[in-house]
Each structure stands twice: as structure tokens, then as C-alpha cells.
Amino acid sequence: MTEERPFSDITYEQFLSEEKLMASRCKKCGRLFVPPRSLCPHCQSLKMEWAQMKGKGRLVAFTSIAIGPPFMVKEGYNTRHPYCIGVVELEEGARIVARIEGVAANNPETIRIGTPLTVQYLHQGAQGNLKTFLAFKPV
Amino acid sequence: MLRERKLGRGVAVVGAGLSKFGVFKDKNSKDLFTEAFQEMLASVDKGLEPKDIDALYLGNFTNDFFTHQAHWGPIIADLIGHTPKAATRTEGACASSGLAFREGVFAIASGFYDIVLVGGVEEMSKRTTSEVTEGLALASSPYEGQIGLTFPGCFAIMATAYFEKYGATRQHLMNVTVKSHNNARFNPKAQFNLSIRDIMDSRIERARSKGEPIPAWKDEQEFLLDPVVNPVVSWPLYLFDCCPISDGASCMLLVAEEIAKNFTDNPLHVAGIGQGSGLDLHAVDDLTFFEATRHAANEAFKMSGLNPEEIQFAEVHDCFSIAEIIHLEDLGFCKPGEGYKVVAEGITKLDGPKPINTSGGLKCKGHPVGATGTAQLYEVWKQLRGEAGKRQIPNPNLRVGAAHNLGGTGGTCTVTILERR
Numbered sequence: 238m239t240e241e242r243p244f245s246d247i248t249y250e251q252f253l254s255e256e257k258l259m260a261s262r263c264k265k266c267g268r269l270f271v272p273p274r275s276l277c278p279h280c281q282s283l284k285m286e287w288a289q290m291k292g293k294g295r296l297v298a299f300t301s302i303a304i305g306p307p308f309m310v311k312e313g314y315n316t317r318h319p320y321c322i323g324v325v326e327l328e329e330g331a332r333i334v335a336r337i338e339g340v341a342a343n344n345p346e347t348i349r350i351g352t353p354l355t356v357q358y359l360h361q362g363a364q365g366n367l368k369t370f371l372a373f374k375p376v
Numbered sequence: 377m378l379r380e381r382k383l384g385r386g387v388a389v390v391g392a393g394l395s396k397f398g399v400f401k402d403k404n405s406k407d408l409f410t411e412a413f414q415e416m417l418a419s420v421d422k423g424l425e426p427k428d429i430d431a432l433y434l435g436n437f438t439n440d441f442f443t444h445q446a447h448w449g450p451i452i453a454d455l456i457g458h459t460p461k462a463a464t465r466t467e468g469a470c471a472s473s474g475l476a477f478r479e480g481v482f483a484i485a486s487g488f489y490d491i492v493l494v495g496g497v498e499e500m501s502k503r504t505t506s507e508v509t510e511g512l513a514l515a516s517s518p519y520e521g522q523i524g525l526t527f528p529g530c531f532a533i534m535a536t537a538y539f540e541k542y543g544a545t546r547q548h549l550m551n552v553t554v555k556s557h558n559n560a561r562f563n564p565k566a567q568f569n570l571s572i573r574d575i576m577d578s579r580i581e582r583a584r585s586k587g588e589p590i591p592a593w594k595d596e597q598e599f600l601l602d603p604v605v606n607p608v609v610s611w612p613l614y615l616f617d618c619c620p621i622s623d624g625a626s627c628m629l630l631v632a633e634e635i636a637k638n639f640t641d642n643p644l645h646v647a648g649i650g651q652g653s654g655l656d657l658h659a660v661d662d663l664t665f666f667e668a669t670r671h672a673a674n675e676a677f678k679m680s681g682l683n684p685e686e687i688q689f690a691e692v693h694d695c696f697s698i699a700e701i702i703h704l705e706d707l708g709f710c711k712p713g714e715g716y717k718v719v720a721e722g723i724t725k726l727d728g729p730k731p732i733n734t735s736g737g738l739k740c741k742g743h744p745v746g747a748t749g750t751a752q753l754y755e756v757w758k759q760l761r762g763e764a765g766k767r768q769i770p771n772p773n774l775r776v777g778a779a780h781n782l783g784g785t786g787g788t789c790t791v792t793i794l795e796r797r
């Protein structure tokens with residue numbers, strides 16, 4: 238029952254674990270928010286509706302990170318094995334920051350802004366403590 | 377420009393102090409603030425009775441994380457014998473003491489207090505680089521920190537957007553780095569007071585004395601392109617594009633303008649203050665500017681009645697080289713997309729028409745985050761009083777300078793304009 242879930246960060250993460258990228262749309266001004274918001278910052282309306290994103294977009298900016306925080310180091314990322322994070326503009330217009338998989342993070346000069354991307358869900362952690370990270374990869 | 381905002385009563389700066397910035401395994405936050413406080417006391421030309429300080433505003437970002445100790449307002453109040461009077465900690469990430477300065481100004485302008493100490497402190501170096509990276513990322517958005525985005529990462533993302541939109545390259549960032557190092561050479565309080573050329577010479581000398589192959593860098597750019605000396609941190613930002621991990625403290629004494637003559641015949645006046653806030657990376661449509669800076673600058677200009685061209689020099693928040701270029705544009709010192717050209721033309725050099733970061737900036741002076749805002753204003757104080765020594769701007773008519781302090785990835789920004797009248 239999609240419609241009954243609150244427009245919250247927790248719901249957003251639940252949806253990600255179900256492999257759905259969900260936005261909230263303001264019923265008053267029509268603006269779209271990913272992650273979802275319950276209060277529209279443009280018109281302060283509290284009337285929102287869910288909108289499922291197609292998960293298609295393009296890369297608008299990115300970085301390849303060689304020195305990450307401890308939890309990324311634990312995942313095996315380091316100066317020899319950097320990871321890529323980018324800003325993705327979805328086809329629907331909203332933007333989101335996500336991991337970018339399937340690109341040469343070791344060779345960032347080859348990564349092109351404008352690259353068409355498609356969503357990918359990274360399920361990590363042990364049973365009972367599963368967390369889903371939003372990622373995108375080239376189409 | 378029309379003055380659209382004003383203080384209830386004028387506020388003057390009559391003293392300033394700065395600890396040495398660097399990595400100090402043998403000094404804690406109290407030791408560092410003591411250093412800054414001592415220099416502040418000595419800097420008040422006609423003297424200050426410390427018991428006359430009405431209130432303390434202290435910027436600190438996250439000593440809670442770095443030292444497992446919070447509640448720094450009363451700790452520093454106790455240190456300087458200020459209890460039981462008011463002590464307030466301000467937090468705005470790397471703009472924490474920019475906020476402290478502003479709160480101090482308002483406290484006096486309101487008429488409630490006459491003499492206020494503002495400052496900041498941060499003690500970062502007792503953690504590993506990876507831990508500090510995590511600590512600083514506390515100031516980015518929850519969505520961004522969780523997926524592994526770091527502070528350098530946020531600015532690196534802005535750099536790729538800026539490069540794409542305006543055609544700048546990594547070489548343009550190097551101009552900022554070379555200039556910062558040149559300025560810091562003359563700043564005895566700076567964490568790194570060597571020019572890039574000095575660093576090259578010392579490495580060549582070391583290789584020679586050890587009988588190792590002599591590096592064959594032709595110039596500063598070649599040195600900075602060498603991945604051995606300048607490894608990537610978060611592409612396209614490399615080690616020399618990033619400010620260091622630092623310990624340090626700074627403070628300034630603010631008084632009501634009408635009593636400033638009791639402290640000095642050479643006060644500085646708070647001509648303009650502004651503050652802005654901004655959105656997460658994912659929520660902005662254009663990643664090549666900071667809305668918070670534009671708003672803060674506009675407020676400060678409106679209060680001062682001054683235009684960007686009338687600001688003779690400035691300290692801007694160069695946590696990363698790309699940031700300095702973007703700030704030049706957001707502060708109105710040049711048009712959007714021209715910041716990198718202005719730097720390449722030498723306009724922002726110490727002897728250029730608009731000197732920027734004469735202290736060496738965050739890159740070379742160091743960036744103990746909570747101390748940075750008032751440390752920037754300390755440099756403006758030194759320059760406007762003609763006390764900057766070898767890095768004194770060669771302009772006999774120096775009258776107006778500004779400091780721009782940015783918190784997080786543009787979540788908080790303060791712009792402060794000081795003036796000699």
C-alpha cells in the first residue's frame with residue numbers, strides 16, 4: 238500500500254530495499270523530490286503524492302574518491318581502488334547523489350559528463366541488518 | 377550602493393590574536409586558545425582588563441568528534457577566568473567562528489553588552505586522516521555522507537561541473553595553489569610557510585644528499601603534475617588542492633564604537649556583515665556557485681553601502697583550490713566563469729590589484745575548522761593596521777578588507793567587511 242507510507246527518509250530507504258526509486262510530488266506546485274519530502278520547500282504545502290522514478294538519467298558531475306571514510310576503507314576502497322560518486326539528473330528532472338558503478342574510477346579522465354545511466358541497487362550487510370545503497374551505472 | 381541594513385549601534389574591533397597553526401601532538405584546545413588570547417591581550421593598544429569582557433562567543437565545529445569532549449563555551453570561559461559570565465558556543469561547520477563574530481556584533485549592537493570576545497578553536501590532528509575525513513563529512517548532507525561522499529569529494533564534484541561549464545582545467549587550479557604558497561612564505565603562523573619552489577628545491581637537495589635520482593621538474597606545474605609528490609585525493613583534486621588537517625585557535629575583541637577610543641586610536645569598524653544558508657549538492661540546479669555566499673555577500677554589501685570593487689582585498693574560504701575560484705565569482709569580484717582567468721592573470725597575487733588570501737589561505741595557513749572564521753578576520757586586522765610584515769599588501773591606502781567563511785559544502789556562509797576610518 239504505497240499511498241499509506243509516510244513521506245520520510247525511512248520510507249525512502251524501505252523502497253530502495255524493494256528496488257524502487259520513489260519521489261514525492263507536491264500536489265500544489267508539482268515539484269518533485271528525491272529523496273521524498275513531506276513538506277514542500279517551495280510552497281510549504283503538506284499535500285504530497287508518491288511518484289515512482291524510471292531510474293534513468295544522466296551524469297551531471299562526479300568524483301573518483303581515493304581517500305574515503307573508514308566504512309569505505311573497510312569495504313576495500315583505497316588509493317589503488319578508488320570509488321566514483323556522482324550527481325545524476327533523472328529523466329523526470331530531479332537530481333540525486335549516488336554511487337556510480339561500472340565506470341573506470343581508476344581512470345577518471347575517461348568518465349564523461351552526460352553519460353546516460355540506469356539505476357542499480359546495492360544490497361549490503363548481513364541478514365537482519367541489510368542496507369540498500371542507491372547506485373547508477375552506464376546504460 | 378544604498379545602505380539597506382544597519383546595526384543598532386556601531387561595533388569596532390580593537391584586538392586580535394592567533395595561535396600558531398599546525399599539527400601539535402603536545403597541545404590541546406586550551407593551550408591553543410591561551411596562545412591566541414595572550415596575543416589578543418597584547419594587541420589592545422591601550423590595554424584591556426580581561427574582567428571587563430561581558431560575554432564570549434566561541435566557534436567550534438566538532439571537537440566532540442575529534443577529542444570526545446563537547447561544551448567548549450564554558451571550558452574556554454573557565455580557561456580565561458571569564459566565568460560566571462555568558463559563554464556561548466556557535467556551530468556552523470567550518471564557518472563556526474564566522475558565526476561567533478556575527479553573534480558578538482549583534483550582542484553589542486543590541487546595546488546589551490559593550491565588550492565581547494569572539495573566537496574559535498579546533499583540535500583535529502590527534503585522529504587519523506580517514507577519521508578526520510569522516511568527522512568533517514558530518515557537515516555534509518545525511519544522504520551524501522552515507523554513500524561515502526567526502527568533503528574533498530563534494531568540492532571535486534563541483535570542480536568537474538565547473539570545468540565542464542567554463543572550460544577550466546586542473547592547471548588553472550594549480551595557479552591558486554602556487555599563489556597561496558607564495559603568500560604563506562611570509563606568514564610565521566602558517567602551517568606550511570614554503571613556496572612550491574622552496575619545496576621543490578628542498579626535495580632536490582634531499583635527493584642529492586641521499587644519492588637518489590634528482591627529480592627533473594621544469595617548473596611548479598611539472599612538480600604539481602608529479603603523482604609521487606602530489607597524489608590524487610578525490611579526482612580532480614590532488615593533495616596540493618586541499619587544505620591540511622590542523623590545530624589552532626583565534627580570537628578578536630569587539631567593543632561598542634563609542635568606547636573604542638578607550639582601547640586604541642586605530643580601531644577597525646564592522647562595515648558589513650552577512651550570512652546565508654544553502655542546499656545539499658543534489659538539490660541545486662547549478663553546481664558552479666554557492667547560493668549561501670551570494671546571499672551573505674549581498675547582505676554585507678547592503679549594510680556597508682560598498683560594492684565588490686571597493687573591497688581592496690579579501691580572505692576567502694579556500695578549503696580546496698576550486699573553492700577560491702568559485703568564491704571570487706560569488707563575491708562579485710569577477711563575473712561567473714571568469715574566476716580561473718582572474719587568478720591566471722595574477723590579479724589576486726599579493727602585489728596584484730585584488731590580493732586574495734594574503735595569509736596563505738586555508739591551504740597553507742591551515743584550517744582548524746572552528747578557528748578559521750576569526751583567523752581570516754585576524755589577517756584582515758593585520759593588513760588594515762599595516763602590521764602584516766613581509767606579506768603586507770603594497771598599497772599605502774588600504775582601508776577596506778573582507779573575510780568570507782564557508783561551512784560544509786555551502787550550508788553556512790558568512791561575509792564580513794572591516795573598514796579603517
Ligand SMILES: [Zn+2]
Pocket residue numbers: 263264265266267268277278279280281282
Ligand atoms: Zn509545492
